[in-house]
Amino acid sequence: MTDIQASIPNSGNITRAQLENGVTLLAYENPAVLSVNVMGSLHAGGIYEAPEQSGLASLAAGALMTGTASRDFDAIHGALEDVGADLGFRGHMHKVGFAGKALAEDLSLLLHVASDALRNPVFPAEHVERLRGERLTWLQYSSFDTRYRAAKAMREALYPETHPYHYGSYGDEESIAGISVDDLRQFHAERFGPRGMILVIVGAVAASEAVSLATAAFGDWRNCEQSAIRQAREPGAGADELRRAVVVPGKTQSDISMGAIGPARRADDYVAAQLANSVLGEFGMMGRIGKSVREEKGLAYYAYSRVGGGHGPDPWTISAGVNPDNVELAIGSIVEEIERLTSETVTDEDLADNQSYFTGRMPLRLESNEGIASNIHSMESFDLGMDYLAHYEDMIYRITKDDLLRAARHYLRPERMVVAVAGPVGSDS
Amino acid sequence: MPPLTQHTLPNGLTILLREVHSAPVISWWLAYRVGSRNEPTGLTGISHWVEHMMFKGTERFPAGALDREIDRAGGQWNAFTSMDATKYFETLPAGKIDIAMQAEADRMTEALFDADETESERTVIISERQGAENQPTFWLGEAVRAAAFRVHGYHHEIIGDETDLRTMTRDDLYGHYRRHYRPANAAAIAVGAFETADMLAKIERLYGGIDGGAAPELFARTEPEQQGERRVVVERPGKTAFFELCHRIPSANHEDWFKLKLLDAILSGSSGASDNKTSRLYQALVKTEIAAGLGGWLTPTVDPYLYSIIVTLRDGRSPKEAETALLDEIRRLQSDGVSEAESQKARKQSRAAFAYSTESVTEQAYGLAQSFILGDARWFDNFTERLMAVTAEDVLEVANRYLLPSKRVTGVLHPTDPEEEAAPA
Numbered sequence: 001m002t003d004i005q006a007s008i009p010n011s012g013n014i015t016r017a018q019l020e021n022g023v024t025l026l027a028y029e030n031p032a033v034l035s036v037n038v039m040g041s042l043h044a045g046g047i048y049e050a051p052e053q054s055g056l057a058s059l060a061a062g063a064l065m066t067g068t069a070s071r072d073f074d075a076i077h078g079a080l081e082d083v084g085a086d087l088g089f090r091g092h093m094h095k096v097g098f099a100g101k102a103l104a105e106d107l108s109l110l111l112h113v114a115s116d117a118l119r120n121p122v123f124p125a126e127h128v129e130r131l132r133g134e135r136l137t138w139l140q141y142s143s144f145d146t147r148y149r150a151a152k153a154m155r156e157a158l159y160p161e162t163h164p165y166h167y168g169s170y171g172d173e174e175s176i177a178g179i180s181v182d183d184l185r186q187f188h189a190e191r192f193g194p195r196g197m198i199l200v201i202v203g204a205v206a207a208s209e210a211v212s213l214a215t216a217a218f219g220d221w222r223n224c225e226q227s228a229i230r231q232a233r234e235p236g237a238g239a240d241e242l243r244r245a246v247v248v249p250g251k252t253q254s255d256i257s258m259g260a261i262g263p264a265r266r267a268d269d270y271v272a273a274q275l276a277n278s279v280l281g282e283f284g285m286m287g288r289i290g291k292s293v294r295e296e297k298g299l300a301y302y303a304y305s306r307v308g309g310g311h312g313p314d315p316w317t318i319s320a321g322v323n324p325d326n327v328e329l330a331i332g333s334i335v336e337e338i339e340r341l342t343s344e345t346v347t348d349e350d351l352a353d354n355q356s357y358f359t360g361r362m363p364l365r366l367e368s369n370e371g372i373a374s375n376i377h378s379m380e381s382f383d384l385g386m387d388y389l390a391h392y393e394d395m396i397y398r399i400t401k402d403d404l405l406r407a408a409r410h411y412l413r414p415e416r417m418v419v420a421v422a423g424p425v426g427s428d429s
Numbered sequence: 430m431p432p433l434t435q436h437t438l439p440n441g442l443t444i445l446l447r448e449v450h451s452a453p454v455i456s457w458w459l460a461y462r463v464g465s466r467n468e469p470t471g472l473t474g475i476s477h478w479v480e481h482m483m484f485k486g487t488e489r490f491p492a493g494a495l496d497r498e499i500d501r502a503g504g505q506w507n508a509f510t511s512m513d514a515t516k517y518f519e520t521l522p523a524g525k526i527d528i529a530m531q532a533e534a535d536r537m538t539e540a541l542f543d544a545d546e547t548e549s550e551r552t553v554i555i556s557e558r559q560g561a562e563n564q565p566t567f568w569l570g571e572a573v574r575a576a577a578f579r580v581h582g583y584h585h586e587i588i589g590d591e592t593d594l595r596t597m598t599r600d601d602l603y604g605h606y607r608r609h610y611r612p613a614n615a616a617a618i619a620v621g622a623f624e625t626a627d628m629l630a631k632i633e634r635l636y637g638g639i640d641g642g643a644a645p646e647l648f649a650r651t652e653p654e655q656q657g658e659r660r661v662v663v664e665r666p667g668k669t670a671f672f673e674l675c676h677r678i679p680s681a682n683h684e685d686w687f688k689l690k691l692l693d694a695i696l697s698g699s700s701g702a703s704d705n706k707t708s709r710l711y712q713a714l715v716k717t718e719i720a721a722g723l724g725g726w727l728t729p730t731v732d733p734y735l736y737s738i739i740v741t742l743r744d745g746r747s748p749k750e751a752e753t754a755l756l757d758e759i760r761r762l763q764s765d766g767v768s769e770a771e772s773q774k775a776r777k778q779s780r781a782a783f784a785y786s787t788e789s790v791t792e793q794a795y796g797l798a799q800s801f802i803l804g805d806a807r808w809f810d811n812f813t814e815r816l817m818a819v820t821a822e823d824v825l826e827v828a829n830r831y832l833l834p835s836k837r838v839t840g841v842l843h844p845t846d847p848e849e850e851a852a853p854a
Contacts, residue, residue, distance in 0.1 A: 032451030084781025137721035250666030284496035298549035360503020
């Protein structure tokens with residue numbers, strides 16, 4: 001089978017089932033492998049936290065597998081590790097996501113452990129304390145990571161304190177220390193439920209069997225306390241403070257994080273913004289920024305840009321790691337490229353290159369169970385339709401140079417970019 | 430696993446091909462037998478820098494041309510320098526693979542090493558090293574390796590020492606390239622949606638005419654036997670302490686390597702398949718709140734290397750506590766051995782890990798490239814079988830043979846008093 005179209009997941013080969021309790025199941029058979037992957041999400045992310053409890057959703061997600069009503073910590077992990085299976089839950093800004101994998105013969109076990117962890121966690125105090133300690137260690141370590149500190153400073157300048165995106169999904173040392181077991185239990189009771197949950201299964205299991213096993217694991221889940229789904233609002237006025245410097249002692253390199261409010265995944269100009277971003281800091285080894293900052297000036301090992309594109313107004317970011325003496329030169333070069341992108345249309349060649357890049361990489365994105373599951377999950381989560389990938393090429397080639405310019409101008413204003421630099425003394429000039 | 434085709438061209442180029450038709454994709458690799466272990470003092474980091482220069486163009490494919498061509502085709506390409514090898518790969522839609530095959534044939538002998546590009550890349554490489562230095566664990570790893578290997582090339586980091594990165598010349602780099610980039614020192618590997626006969630003919634056409642001479646004599650020095658335990662301490666600003674425990678072990682082709690691999694799965698749970706929360710060391714160090722996390726590393730290498738366990742300490746806990754708990758667990762294993770259930774679990778994990786690692790053609794081709802470097806084209810294919818043959822007795826045997834003070838190197842990273850400020854510019 002070497003026909004690209006035939007290998008693309010679409011409404012004809014994805015089995016989609018809606019359970020009465022609100023869970024959406026999606027199954028895709030991949031007979032070329034020996035394993036199976038599951039991927040899913042629920043509306044229980046950081047946007048449901050109070051600012052002073054930043055990190056609550058993430059801690060709750062991390063603690064799901066520390067004990068349930070019928071399995072203790074060792075029983076949960078023993079069940080998975082005995083068969084080489086893996087399962088993890090992670091709190092994001094809007095959702096809690098989960099991902100797991102197993103040999104195909106162990107799919108039923110994987111689904112039942114996932115179901116048990118989601119539905120019946122007891123948040124044992126001893127294990128919550130241990131997890132809290134691990135998170136605090138990670139936060140302390142990260143506080144000396146220049147890349148983390150630059151990104152955090154940029155995010156905090158870009159979004160006001162009243163907006164959930166101001167806060168990191170892992171919280172901070174103070175907020176994590178203040179979250180109680182009762183807080184976790186209450187958050188779980190109010191936020192974790194079947195309504196709006198997505199579960200994708202991809203691998204060496206017939207789609208009908210996968211749906212049947214998933215229905216057995218999740219079909220009887222009910223939570224009448226589950227509260228309504230919330231959307232993140234626009235952050236409002238632009239940042240007051242455009243430049244931030246964080247001194248991290250003992251470092252030899254400075255990290256730069258520049259940002260602007262970017263498009264949500266469902267925005268009409270999201271794909272045009274993605275293409276514009278590719279021109280700016282991705283295509284051909286990090287785009288125009290990579291060419292200028294890395295290849296021509298030799299200032300950085302890495303310099304690239306990225307559009308977030310989640311459920312809300314994620315940032316459009318540019319990142320680079322440079323010698324402290326070269327910070328201003330690198331920032332100046334990046335700003336020049338943003339000015340160019342927002343003042344003139346890209347060339348015909350730029351557009352053709354990037355359209356070809358976007359459509360050509362499809363087979364590689366669909367090479368593994370995980371890649372297929374991720375794409376199917378996105379199609380469902382962002383309501384793109386199950387034939388989104390089948391129509392992807394047509395959609396990309398309908399986008400024009402003017403669309404790219406409009407999207408770039410809509411989100412990027414060179415004089416209003418937030419710039420954060422983290423590094424040794426002097427790197428902020 | 431579909432059959433593996435092995436072939437050697439008259440000029441010495443090794444060819445490894447495997448048809449996999451699960452997706453319309455081909456992964457194409459060129460692996461050269463040269464890495465940081467083959468670098469003398471003064472030229473540390475040269476293999477990695479040469480790898481960077483290979484992306485700076487040839488007459489036929491000037492700098493940036495391949496970036497554009499491969500991205501336009503929707504492909505991915507990259508390169509890795511390790512201690513033992515330098516590997517280049519392109520994974521592309523099957524119908525576009527010719528550009529990768531042509532490019533790798535071209536740059537095997539025609540890379541330009543332009544003087545200006547070399548100078549521009551010097552700052553990029555130094556920036557890469559400085560970025561790594563921002564992580565305290567980089568300093569710990571560098572110090573531990575330097576303590577473990579006094580003579581052998583494994584003693585320095587792949588990126589090289591900054592003093593060498595500042596003094597190495599364009600001619601040093603070009604000489605290294607000409608000496609090591611030749612068919613007799615390389616393998617071409619393809620995995621994906623192709624017909625073997627067609628692929629072989631295409632390789633012969635593109636690579637058969639490259640005459641690079643005999644395989645080069647590789648710079649290599651044998652590490653003398655260690656005389657007693659070695660310890661190093663590193664201090665860096667920060668708040669988090671780390672402890673690293675290493676033991677000297679044989680190369681990946683030694684039968685004991687697979688026994689040690691299973692031992693590691695039981696001790697640290699680092700099977701590559703699942704989490705490690707039921708492993709002995711997680712139970713002894715993380716559950717007891719000494720550590721925030723830990724991992725075991727057993728890198729398959731050409732020459733004898735190290736089995737390393739790295740522990741991230743929780744706030745307020747000392748590296749000494751981690752060392753005591755770790756050594757207690759090692760002594761317990763050495764005296765009581767492992768149960769059949771534990772070894773059975775580790776074997777199942779290894780079967781699962783292999784299944785996960787063979788999903789993509791890129792991962793499969795990587796496995797074959799690594800096998801070539803290790804000198805056994807079927808090393809990757811036989812990995813699971815060799816691991817499944819390891820018994821509980823084997824694990825006990827290697828625990829008592831290798832996890833000894835005389836083969837031990839320990840490293841401690843002490844965080845030092847950070848003076849931090851944060852202010853608007």
